[in-house]
Amino acid sequence: MKIIQVITLSEPIGGAQMVLFNNTEAMVNSGHEVQVMVGQEGTLTKRLEALNVKVTCIPSLKREISPINDFKCYKTICELLKQEAPDIVISHSSKAGILCRLACHKIGMPNIFTVHGWSFTPGVKGLKRYMYMAIEKVMGRFTDHLITVSAFDFNLASKHGIVPESRMRVIYNGSPDFLKEERKEAKEDPITLLMTARFSYQKDHMTLFKALQNLKDAPIQVDLVGHGDLHQEFVDLSKKMKIDHLITFHGESNDIPSFLNKSDIFVLTSRFEGLPLSICEAMSVGVPIVASDVGGVHEMVRDGYNGYLIPKENPDHLAEKLSNLIRDRKLIAELGKNSRKTFLETFSTHQMAASTEKYIEDILKKNSAK
Structure with a gap:
């Protein structure tokens, strides 16, 4: 499969960046072609390039809202996706998720938006929560499929009618195994x-x-x-x-x-x-x-x-x-x-990547049967 992943920021490295990296590494090791589009060079792009993954920087892809800049970015994403013609596009983070889903909808390309915690989750301050909820309800019309990283977020999306449950799947985040040696029970202070x-x-x-x-x-x-x-x-x-x-x-x-x-x-x-x-x-x-x-x-x-x-x-x-x-x-x-x-x-990387790969296969198989 040819897969393109899109994210707004290359740094600072957070959970979304590491999930994208871990999934990309696992998929490349499984023989898939993976490319990444990102707003700027940084820690993430360096790590991806070390895997020999093609990285395309889109300078107009920024976190800040700017109608002129965002429209330029949307047009760029459309052009790049037409040129690369991937089997599916996976977007991460709010800005990349919005522009990428709109672009995929425009050109008729299958897309998945990965939710690393909803921007309207309980705990988000003030009116922002309701504004983000309204935006995601609108974006649901342009969303083919969703990955939520927890059942909590799956249920939150279902409760607020973001997309039908049939177009969502829970896939837990996964980490590489970082254990260097077995732990001993006793340890000196502190x-x-x-x-x-x-x-x-x-x-x-x-x-x-x-x-x-x-x-x-x-x-x-x-x-x-x-x-x-x-x-x-x-x-x-x-x-x-x-x-x-x-x-x-x-x-x-x-x-x-x-x-x-x-x-x-x-x-x-x-x-x-x-x-x-x-x-x-x-x-x-x-x-x-x-x-x-x-x-x-x-x-x-x-x-x-x-x-x-x-x-x-x-x-x-x-x-x-x-x-x-x-x-x-x-x-x-x-x-x-x-x-x-x-x-x-x-919660291992292997389980996360295998689940993501299976979801993509299910989506493409269903689409080919139409």
Whole structure:
């Protein structure tokens, strides 16, 4: 098959970029021809080019809304798709998803939009949520098929009538296996807590910081990996809250597996999510997950089995669960073992890619029968 994937941004690298990369790598290894269109060069394009994947940069593909620029981008996508004539087009991210679906509809080309968490999901602030919902209802008319990365998002789309359920499929995000060596139960202090997330409103580092105020004297080291608009604000805040002695700010990293393999507990305090790839990655190395119960997180984390679900914006509950784990190394090992099991059963790159390939085959087979 010839497949084109389209995404708005090449960096910063987030879940959507990594899902696209992981799927592309797996499909190329399966013998398919995959090309990628993206708005600009960056980390993603470098990784794709290392796979010998053809990458086309479309400078007019930008996140910001600009009617003139967006129309130019739409025309460019139409021309490129006619020229390349793929069997199917898969788009990721809001802007690329809108322009790509319109272009595919115009030229009669099969398309899939991958939903990495709806922009109208509960937790999105104010009127934006209702505006995004209205946009997606309109875009449903131009959408052949949807991949939702969680049953939560599938049900949300069904509830609001985005597209019929027959044109959607749940395909969980998947991660490569990052485990370097089997974990040992005992470990010297301190216990290492890891959170890999950009510093943004969505990821809600404030809840973690407030919880850490209750754990000031605990034998822990907190590694925060990621950048973002609020990064410096939280560096300053850690000093003001007198928890900076616990925290190391690492910024962006191209070596997440090293941080994961050195960690004991993975934390993710989000206000809203789709299905976080960072949790897939953490489960692969066999650590307990302590995460906000938002979006599809409850489909990954079973409370008391491979970690704990925390009500969003609840630092006291978070501190309590972290404290329980910090005091009990055997519990860390037990929950971590179950995380690893969950990953192998459901959330590997192989399973994600195989499910995506099967969905494409089903779509093309159905179309050829018409």
